[in-house]
Amino acid sequence: xxxxxxxxxxxxxxxxxxxxIGFAVIDSINKQYGLSKQKPKFKGLLTTGKIHxxxxxxxxxxxxxNNSGVCIKELVDYFKIDVGNVIVFHDDIDINLGKIRTxxxxxDAGHNGIESIDKYIGKEYTRVRIGIGISEEETVSTHVLANxxxxxxxxxxxxxxxxxxxxxxxxxKQLDLFSSKVNQT
Numbered sequence: 001x002x003x004x005x006x007x008x009x010x011x012x013x014x015x016x017x018x019x020x021i022g023f024a025v026i027d028s029i030n031k032q033y034g035l036s037k038q039k040p041k042f043k044g045l046l047t048t049g050k051i052h053x054x055x056x057x058x059x060x061x062x063x064x065x066n067n068s069g070v071c072i073k074e075l076v077d078y079f080k081i082d083v084g085n086v087i088v089f090h091d092d093i094d095i096n097l098g099k100i101r102t103x104x105x106x107x108d109a110g111h112n113g114i115e116s117i118d119k120y121i122g123k124e125y126t127r128v129r130i131g132i133g134i135s136e137e138e139t140v141s142t143h144v145l146a147n148x149x150x151x152x153x154x155x156x157x158x159x160x161x162x163x164x165x166x167x168x169x170x171x172x173k174q175l176d177l178f179s180s181k182v183n184q185t
Contacts, residue, residue, distance in 0.1 A: 004058040007090040007113040018132040019144040022089040043071040052168045065113040069120030086125035095131030098155040102175040
């Protein structure tokens with residue numbers, strides 16, 4: 001059993017923000033694999049189904065970014081999901097736009113959503129860090145809460161498609177292979 005988590009902010013004004021890239025990945029996974037209709041449960045929008053014979057739960061926390069751990073903790077506890085079977089998709093300003101890095105554990109690097117998850121379930125889950133970059137002139141909050149430009153959106157659409165098409169590799173915990181495959185295309 002796996003829990004796929006996309007981080008973002010649930011307000012409609014935030015839909016196309018850089019900070020909401022995790023929500024976009026979960027939406028793409030739901031569409032590609034025909035998971036159940038999203039239902040508000042456990043302080044998130046939850047879908048369920050099977051992906052390549054893996055029972056999965058996919059969630060977009062409705063607790064806003066800074067409290068993402070609350071939603072995830074409820075799901076992990078209720079369904080008795082091993083923290084090692086949690087995969088979190090989130091934005092990362094320290095990675096160039098459209099590139100990804102995967103890792104298990106480690107520092108939250110100032111990402112409030114990751115800090116919240118670490119607080120509630122620990123650090124031994126898988127993170128898919130999706131690069132949104134940042135210029136030296138911008139503040140972090142201004143950058144992450146701004147919408148993608150048209151050019152940036154086409155890059156993000158491609159990386160999201162690549163993540164979804166390589167999902168089985170990620171689900172099988174082949175993190176290095178997943179990263180190299182997605183970043184190669």
